[in-house]
Amino acid sequence: MxxxxxxxxxxxxxxxxxxxxxxxxxxxxxxxxxxxxxxxxKSADVSVHxxxxxxxxxxxxxxxxxxFIALLIFVCVKTPPFGVxxxxxxxxxxxxxxxxxxxxxxxxxxxxxxxxxxxAFDTLGESSVLFTAVMAVIILLKKDGDKKKEMTERQKKEExxxxxxxxxxxxxxxVILKKTAGIVAPFIMMFGIYVVLNGHISPGGGFSGGAIIGxxxxxxxxxxxxxxxxxxxxxxxxxxxxxGALLSYAALKTYSFYTGSHHMETGVPHGIPGAILSSGFIxxxxxxxxxxxxxxMFGFYSLFSKGEI
Amino acid sequence: MKMVxxxxxxxxxxxxxxxxCAIAATVTKNLLVTVLIFMSYSVVMSVxxxxxxxxxxxGTEAAVGAGVTSILFFIVLKKVGALDTSKxxxxxxxxxxxxxxxxxx
Numbered sequence: 001m002x003x004x005x006x007x008x009x010x011x012x013x014x015x016x017x018x019x020x021x022x023x024x025x026x027x028x029x030x031x032x033x034x035x036x037x038x039x040x041x042k043s044a045d046v047s048v049h050x051x052x053x054x055x056x057x058x059x060x061x062x063x064x065x066x067x068f069i070a071l072l073i074f075v076c077v078k079t080p081p082f083g084v085x086x087x088x089x090x091x092x093x094x095x096x097x098x099x100x101x102x103x104x105x106x107x108x109x110x111x112x113x114x115x116x117x118x119x120a121f122d123t124l125g126e127s128s129v130l131f132t133a134v135m136a137v138i139i140l141l142k143k144d145g146d147k148k149k150e151m152t153e154r155q156k157k158e159e160x161x162x163x164x165x166x167x168x169x170x171x172x173x174x175v176i177l178k179k180t181a182g183i184v185a186p187f188i189m190m191f192g193i194y195v196v197l198n199g200h201i202s203p204g205g206g207f208s209g210g211a212i213i214g215x216x217x218x219x220x221x222x223x224x225x226x227x228x229x230x231x232x233x234x235x236x237x238x239x240x241x242x243x244g245a246l247l248s249y250a251a252l253k254t255y256s257f258y259t260g261s262h263h264m265e266t267g268v269p270h271g272i273p274g275a276i277l278s279s280g281f282i283x284x285x286x287x288x289x290x291x292x293x294x295x296x297m298f299g300f301y302s303l304f305s306k307g308e309i
Numbered sequence: 310m311k312m313v314x315x316x317x318x319x320x321x322x323x324x325x326x327x328x329x330c331a332i333a334a335t336v337t338k339n340l341l342v343t344v345l346i347f348m349s350y351s352v353v354m355s356v357x358x359x360x361x362x363x364x365x366x367x368g369t370e371a372a373v374g375a376g377v378t379s380i381l382f383f384i385v386l387k388k389v390g391a392l393d394t395s396k397x398x399x400x401x402x403x404x405x406x407x408x409x410x411x412x413x414x
Contacts, residue, residue: 111365195368203365211372218380297377304384 106270106279107200115205116285120253123206127289130296131246137300143307170225181223188216196290200282201274206289213290214297221298226306233298235309242295245288252281252288316360323357340391344382351375 080087097114105113115123195202196209221229255261272278302309330350337343351374358367386392 203363204368205365208365208369208372211369211377215372215376218377222380297373301377301380301384304381304388 103270105282106268107282108273108278109200109202109205111203112200112205112282112286113279116200116282116289117280120285121257123285123289124249124253127246127249127292130292131242134242134296134299137303141303141307142309166226170227173223173225177223181219185216185220185223188219189213192216192290192294196286197276197283199286199290200279201276206286207293209286210290210293211297213294214301217294217298218301221302226302229298229302233309238295238299238309241291242299245291245295249285249288249292252285320357320360323353323360326353327357340386344379344386347382348375348379351378 084090097110097118101110101113101118102108105117107113107117192209192212194209195204195212196206199205199209217229217233268277268280269275270279276283299309327350330346330353334343334346334350337346351370354374355367355370358364358370383392
């Protein structure tokens with residue numbers, strides 16, 4: 001290391017300094033001895049500036065925060081109170097949704113009718129955002145399974161350590177967690193499926209139900225080990241479900257997106273409270289959204305923790 | 310919205326708890342405690358959603374805010390080695406494991 005450094009020393013002291021050579025600095029100082037006093041004065045000036053900045057930093061931050069809080073509170077005070085009838089948000093759009101929503105979409109839950117029929121395009125965008133997020137996480141965090149031969153020694157060591165740790169975890173898995181998960185997990189999954197399937201006749205829908213299912217999957221994986229979940233949920237299944245659900249969603253709503261109408265005639269009766277088959281496409285759309293959300297949640301978890309699904 | 314007085318008091322108590330949680334989460338030094346406070350914030354928020362008559366949001370908040378997000382935070386903390394308790398447990402569990410850890414560090 002020393003020989004090339006010495007070479008570079010004369011030609012380019014900056015490069016030598018970047019390379020981390022210790023001798024670069026003293027020589028620089030030697031060169032600058034005539035202007036040393038000037039330099040010292042300058043650095044003192046800079047340090048004074050630095051000190052001033054540091055002294056002013058905290059009060060300035062507090063003042064800025066207080067100003068921002070005051071602004072937010074001012075805006076909050078100016079907004080109309082909760083539930084006032086003549087607020088600007090209570091316009092003809094909301095009136096139309098509330099009065100004709102049941103007839104148009106057939107969903108007893110007006111929110112589901114809005115997000116999956118009137119504004120189905122928005123929900124498609126949201127599902128695409130989730131899909132894109134999971135793709136980005138896969139690109140960043142997924143371990144490459146095919147390149148095992150090209151791994152360096154350190155990587156191999158790390159892998160072995162991780163495997164050992166996993167085996168250890170399997171052996172010493174918490175009994176309380178295991179037993180509780182065994183009792184609770186089926187109910188969580190059932191509740192999630194219930195919320196998804198009843199999205200159009202009761203509160204809930206694809207997003208909340210999918211999140212519940214995803215959380216249940218994480219609990220199962222955490223309690224019984226990833227080997228159990230891998231039996232029914234591997235990377236292939238994950239890919240098929242996410243892309244398939246997104247494509248099916250788009251396919252079901254393409255007609256509406258192109259023609260601008262509410263929905264296609266499906267032959268399913270509209271607006272029967274309590275009947276699962278009562279609102280056209282909203283039930284399958286809810287199922288697709290729920291699948292995407294559940295897969296995204298579980299995918300995030302397993303990619304973050306193990307680097308694979 | 311018609312609110313009974315008792316409900317109003319409950320909402321105010323919960324809102325006060327929310328603000329306390331928000332300040333405590335920024336002030337605490339221990340990252341594990343911060344995540345736990347964040348979790349309790351989400352739980353209280355979901356209760357407030359129920360009181361404000363939007364149970365669907367409450368379910369999503371409880372599942373995502375208190376469940377999945379905190380688990381992701383915990384995983385990240387474990388990966389960076391910010392969870393001291395797990396390390397101590399490992400030392401107890403297996404001396405070989407701790408040796409390996411020490412070597413790799």
